Amino acid sequence: MSPVIQPLPVTSVLFACTHNMIRSPMAESIMKHFHGRTVYVDSVGVREGDEVDGFAVAVMEEIGIDLTRHRCKTFADLEDTSYDLIISLSPEAQHRAIEMTRTMACEVEFWNTFDPTIIDGSRDVMLDAYRQVRDGLMNRIKERFPLSRGPTV
Secondary structure, eight states: OOOOOOOOOOOOOEHHHHESSHHHHHHHHHHHHTTTSSEEEEEEESSSSSOOOOHHHHHHHHHTTTOOOOOOOOOGGOSSOOSEEEOOOOOHHHHHHHTTTTSSOOOOOEOOOGGGGGGOOOHHHHHEEEEHHHHHHHHHHHHHSSSOOOOOO
16 A cells, blocks of 8 residues: 655645735735744735735724734745745636746646725725635635644543
8 A cells, every 4th residue: 555645735826816806815914814933925816916806804903803014915026936826716817826836846726806996886895795705715725824823631
């Protein structure tokens, strides 16, 4: 019987979306909240964004995470391109992440995540759409990167 090969632990994660204004900053901040001491986390967009979206700031603030210091950046702005894992959150980011694997040895996962900016409606309707994105990312991150329970006795 051959030995079971365990995957190497993930020590660095890059979240990528279209403008680095909503989805990837949310994912980055959630991941840092849970695993920031053990995993290096960053986020980027395919295209240049202006600044983090105000609705994203508001819904993250609801769960005690401050996004106000986030600065949008693109793949071209990355100082380090050595990641164990790139998680793309939009189809455009997925294409760019796959391109990066030509020159970098890393895994790529595609978490197709809804863009809440396509929702039209009142402030409450908009906030609900952003909350759905936040909660969906939170669940995916907890599932993919379980919180360690510590040693069992």
